[in-house]
Amino acid sequence: MQISDNFDSGNIRVIDASDPSNIRLAIKHDNQSEFYQWFHFKLQTDTTQTTNPQEHVIHLNNAGKAAYVAGWEDYQAVASYDREHWFRVPTTYDGDKLTITLTPEYDSVYFAYFSPYSYERHQNLLHNAQMHLDCQLQVLGQTLDGRDISLLKVGEEGEGKRIIWLTARQHPGETMAEWFIEGFLDRLLDDDDGVARVLVNKAVFYIVPNMNPDGSVRGHLRTNAVGANLNREWLNPTMERSPEVYLVRKKMLETGVDMFLDVHGDEALPVNFLAGCEGVVAYDERHKSLEDKFKAILLSLTPEFQDERGYDKDEPGKANPTVGTNWVGNQFKCLAYTIEMPFKDNDLLPDYSMGWSDIRSSLLGRDFLTGVYHIVDDLR
Ligand code: GEM
Numbered sequence: 001m002q003i004s005d006n007f008d009s010g011n012i013r014v015i016d017a018s019d020p021s022n023i024r025l026a027i028k029h030d031n032q033s034e035f036y037q038w039f040h041f042k043l044q045t046d047t048t049q050t051t052n053p054q055e056h057v058i059h060l061n062n063a064g065k066a067a068y069v070a071g072w073e074d075y076q077a078v079a080s081y082d083r084e085h086w087f088r089v090p091t092t093y094d095g096d097k098l099t100i101t102l103t104p105e106y107d108s109v110y111f112a113y114f115s116p117y118s119y120e121r122h123q124n125l126l127h128n129a130q131m132h133l134d135c136q137l138q139v140l141g142q143t144l145d146g147r148d149i150s151l152l153k154v155g156e157e158g159e160g161k162r163i164i165w166l167t168a169r170q171h172p173g174e175t176m177a178e179w180f181i182e183g184f185l186d187r188l189l190d191d192d193d194g195v196a197r198v199l200v201n202k203a204v205f206y207i208v209p210n211m212n213p214d215g216s217v218r219g220h221l222r223t224n225a226v227g228a229n230l231n232r233e234w235l236n237p238t239m240e241r242s243p244e245v246y247l248v249r250k251k252m253l254e255t256g257v258d259m260f261l262d263v264h265g266d267e268a269l270p271v272n273f274l275a276g277c278e279g280v281v282a283y284d285e286r287h288k289s290l291e292d293k294f295k296a297i298l299l300s301l302t303p304e305f306q307d308e309r310g311y312d313k314d315e316p317g318k319a320n321p322t323v324g325t326n327w328v329g330n331q332f333k334c335l336a337y338t339i340e341m342p343f344k345d346n347d348l349l350p351d352y353s354m355g356w357s358d359i360r361s362s363l364l365g366r367d368f369l370t371g372v373y374h375i376v377d378d379l380r
């Protein structure tokens with residue numbers, strides 16, 4: 001039996017893998033950081049040796065000190081035999097260890113915190129998009145590991161056209177964010193879709209499908225290559241520590257912003273929700289009415305969205321200015337939201353076999369495009 005993580009977004013450390021009924025592993029920290037929670041590893045076993053298939057019991061021994069331990073409550077890990085279709089597997093948490101049990105049907109099986117979004121798939125997304133007449137692939141610069149910081153521009157600037165920015169995966173382990181972008185973009189570039197065609201005439205879109213490619217490939221939960229939490233770098237980013245934010249922010253200052261969506265995942269809350277910028281200095285009645293209208297639109301569009309549960313609201317003037325949504329909302333006095341999807345499930349509409357998934361993230365992205373369609377005229 002063999003456990004490995006030497007692949008794109010792999011993350012595990014083997015403590016002891018000699019006994020299939022007591023496999024002991026640990027999740028590795030993000031580089032130069034205290035954060036960890038994302039895991040992704042391959043189990044190679046041999047199902048032919050015995051007539052009765054053997055249940056494998058896998059312990060993540062350091063789960064109890066992960067970044068967001070509430071994320072392990074009622075959480076089920078995902079597994080895949082073909083690396084395309086991911087299914088939930090029986091998982092328990094005792095406050096210390098996370099334990100995954102599976103009787104493998106095949107000799108090789110992958111496990112992960114959520115459905116991975118590979119760097120290859122990321123590059124395919126960029127290059128498929130650029131084939132569309134209305135889409136241009138721009139490179140803003142390079143990350144600290146030397147990967148492109150890639151931006152997709154959809155549509156053209158023009159008199160009266162709204163400027164709409166989306167960023168995703170500042171936190172690389174929140175892979176649902178890039179699945180969301182895949183759905184949003186797939187629809188935006190669909191020439192047969194009336195909503196998309198009207199939107200491309202009314203707005204220009206700047207989309208960064210992956211803000212943190214280094215952290216993604218390294219198998220990080222939350223930081224870039226040098227341990228920077230990008231969603232705490234927006235007030236004073238530097239090329240030495242956070243070039244991803246520095247270069248995107250610089251481009252935003254060139255283009256302007258009428259609406260900003262920053263796509264994330266949340267470890268603990270089993271719902272989809274939005275976090276606004278109500279605590280920034282520039283927040284005013286216009287901001288609030290735009291937020292209320294956008295939320296009302298989303299509530300009418302899909303039962304996958306709700307506005308009862310979410311983060312505590314910031315007090316007036318007390319928002320953390322280093323957070324992307326807060327910096328953009330304040331700087332451009334625009335509608336700015338953090339979108340949060342669950343690692344677990346949407347408890348209002350549970351799927352007992354799959355939980356929240358890559359497919360549901362992508363479909364939510366398609367629904368958010370309709371939301372943008374219904375608010376685009378109000379953005380100025
Ligand atoms: C969160 S967003 C920051 C908190 N925002 C509000 N409004 N309370 C983060 O960066 O901690 C996003 C995430 O990590 O998913």
Ligand code: ZN
Binds near residue numbers: 170171174264265
């Ligand atoms: Zn996040």
